[in-house]
Amino acid sequence: MKNFLNPVVCDIKPSGIRRFFDIAAEMEDVISLGVGEPDFDTPWSIRETAIYTLEQGKTVYTANAGLKELRQEISNYSIRKYQLVYDPLREILVTVGGSEAIDLCLRAILCPGDEVLIPEPSYVSYIPCTILAGGKPVGIPLRGENDFKLKPEDIEKKITPKTKAIVFPFPNNPTGSIMTKEDLLPLVDIIIKHDLLVISDEIYAELSYSEKPHVSIASFPGMKERTLVINGFSKAFSMTGWRLGYAMGPESLIRQMTKIHQFAIMCAPTTSQYAAVYALKNCDDKVESMRREYNRRRRYVLSRIRGMGLDCFEPEGAFYVFPSIRSTGMSSDEFCSSLLYDQKVAVVPGDAFGEHGEGYVRISYAYSLEELKTALDRMEKFLQGLRS
Amino acid sequence: MIREELLEVLEKDSRITVQELSVILGESEEVIESEMKEMEQEKIICGYHTMINWDKTNQERVTAMIEVKVIPQRDEGFDKIARRIYEFEEVSSVFLMSGPFDLMVIVEGKTMKEVALFVRERLAVLEPVNGTATCFVLKKYKDNGIFMEPRKKDERIPVSL
Known part of the structure; x- marks a missing residue:
């Protein structure tokens, strides 16, 4: 049988995050700061509208x-x-x-x-x-x-x-x-x-x-x-x-x-x-209220990350902070793997988004303040461990 | 603006520290402290309470919402009779309402019997009270914006780009 597959497709590398994701998914008690989607449910009035249109056929x-x-x-x-x-x-x-x-x-x-x-x-x-x-x-x-x-x-x-x-x-x-x-x-x-x-x-x-x-x-x-x-x-x-x-x-x-x-x-x-x-x-008001909540988390995460001694510019959009982890002497991949094994916190290595992301990690704040606090406490402990 | 957002946060979490508030709102601790103090004095902030689901404790407790029709009094309107009602320790809230009745009286007691006794002996007998309808709370689903049952787990894929 001949190979039916298109070499152009075969040559495309699968997302660099795959391996890392598999490890995280198998571990227990992992706190992830790795998602790229909001934690809020879709506002109920929107969901309810969808249900109604389904009822109407x-x-x-x-x-x-x-x-x-x-x-x-x-x-x-x-x-x-x-x-x-x-x-x-x-x-x-x-x-x-x-x-x-x-x-x-x-x-x-x-x-x-x-x-x-x-x-x-x-x-x-x-x-x-x-x-x-x-x-x-x-x-x-x-x-x-x-x-x-x-x-x-x-x-x-x-x-x-x-x-x-x-x-x-x-x-x-x-x-x-x-x-x-x-x-x-x-x-x-x-x-x-x-x-x-x-x-x-x-x-x-x-x-x-x-x-x-x-x-x-x-x-x-x-x-x-x-x-x-x-x-x-x-x-x-x-x-x-x-x-x-x-x-x-x-x-x-x-x-x-x-x-x-x-x-x-x-x-x-x-x-x-x-x-x-x-x-x-x-839903303008609902969007604005979520935006305000994200903004509070953004300030919180940024303050914690800087407090840990990591270099981080102030991000003004989306729901991510992108600190440099170069001061640890590790690569992004090493940093994320060690953090995952050591403290069971998942963040995404910056080079998953292109080689210029090397030396950085992506931390998502699409989580409640409480969850962020727990995860960042663990991350702080991890960094203290590295330095001592 | 700072007040509005400060209240939005405090309403959900009254235990949050001034230092944390300062971080998440991007304001100095001094500003946060003085705003809170001012709002306490102005009675915008009326207290820092704890939300308790009594059903999960061993304590017996029932809540009744009592619709009360009253005859308003000359010069005093509803205020005087409202006061005679809200001063009872059993009463946790009293609201003046639009609609088919006048006062919504929320009463907490240990048992239904105790609440019934209060309505019969204390509330219904007040002269301006024209009628009452006592509705017992059977189950609380959501109170003050809080869901009584834990929400579903985070079902998002733990890492996504």
């Missing part, structure tokens, strides 16, 4: 691009929150999580050999999705000394005639770093000068803790026509399992993405879409 396919009503609410929401104006009929596509939107976009734009600039460390799906779409991922380092912000000089060094697009993953997973209006401004000129498309993954937009609200790169003059904004319901509304996201961008791109989506997926889950309509209309 609203269980058929929706339009490929998503319920018209939902696209209208997404449009209203984006105007209200980020001053981004998109036509619900032509410029918005509802997807199966933000992750599908990333995949669709890369498949819609990439020709063999096209290069995509991908900041590192960042979320793990950009690189494999680029490869699977026939493109070539090119890493741009995000540096600890810059608070993991994207710098114009780092972008320019990597631009070639084959560069087609750049991924903007802010607020960032795993670093918690954000890009303010001032940070974004110098990048706009470069992007326009080199005629790049921006894939702006703003799934954590609602979880920003700086004084000023989240700013999208698409809101700058000349950028809307070359930006695909990706957002979704997982993080802000605590709806990870509902698998619902969306993409907003130029009509020509959305049309081609919708074509792929139509043939590969048909439409995003109907129940989730009805629930999302309700969420966008009614």
Whole structure:
């Protein structure tokens, strides 16, 4: 029998976290600070809406691009929150999580050999999705000394005639770093000068803790026509399992993405879409109350981490802190393994998010203050043990 | 703003220390302390109580919610009769209500008999009281935002990216 598998797929490395995850899953009494999803249940009113639509038998396919009503609410929401104006009929596509939107976009734009600039460390799906779409991922380092912000000089060094697009993953997973209006401004000129498309993954937009609200790169003059904004319901509304996201961008791109989506997926889950309509209309206060709770935990974790003598910049978004563990003399992987074996606390090695994450670990604060306290007490004990 | 968030946190955890409050709210300990003191004086903060699920103890305890219809009195409105009711040690809360009755009186006693006796001998006989309806609490599911039964375990995958 011949080997039926595609070598391109076979060559993609499985997520670096796998081995570590297997160890953690088998140990007893492990306290994990390793998750990438909220700890809050989806607000009950949203769940109750979903139950009601099921009772009513609203269980058929929706339009490929998503319920018209939902696209209208997404449009209203984006105007209200980020001053981004998109036509619900032509410029918005509802997807199966933000992750599908990333995949669709890369498949819609990439020709063999096209290069995509991908900041590192960042979320793990950009690189494999680029490869699977026939493109070539090119890493741009995000540096600890810059608070993991994207710098114009780092972008320019990597631009070639084959560069087609750049991924903007802010607020960032795993670093918690954000890009303010001032940070974004110098990048706009470069992007326009080199005629790049921006894939702006703003799934954590609602979880920003700086004084000023989240700013999208698409809101700058000349950028809307070359930006695909990706957002979704997982993080802000605590709806990870509902698998619902969306993409907003130029009509020509959305049309081609919708074509792929139509043939590969048909439409995003109907129940989730009805629930999302309700969420966008009614749940601003619930989102804000979760954001405030995250912010309190963020301050707590940061203070504890610094108190342990670890070097850590102040993250202003998402729900992660990303301290440097270089002072321990260990690699990220060694640190995480020892912490797991020694104190049964699971955190994620920074290099799982790209080589530039080496020397750091990701600590999630999607846990109650009580759980955080217990886990951080253990971590403190571990560090004291290392130093004595 | 700081007050609002301070109250939000204290309402859930009155044992949290000033130092912890200072960290999670990003304010100095002095500011936290003075705000708390001021709110105590202004009776915005009325106490730091413990939420107890008495059903899990060996102590007998019943709670009744008594709907009371009263005749308001000239010059005094409902306040005078409310006072005559809320001064009883058995009474834990009294609210003036809109709707078909006037006062909601929450009474705690050791047994139903004890509560019934209180209603019969003390409450119903008050002159302005026009009628009572005593409703005993059979089971508490959620009280003051707290679920009485433990919630489900954390079902998230322990490590996800």
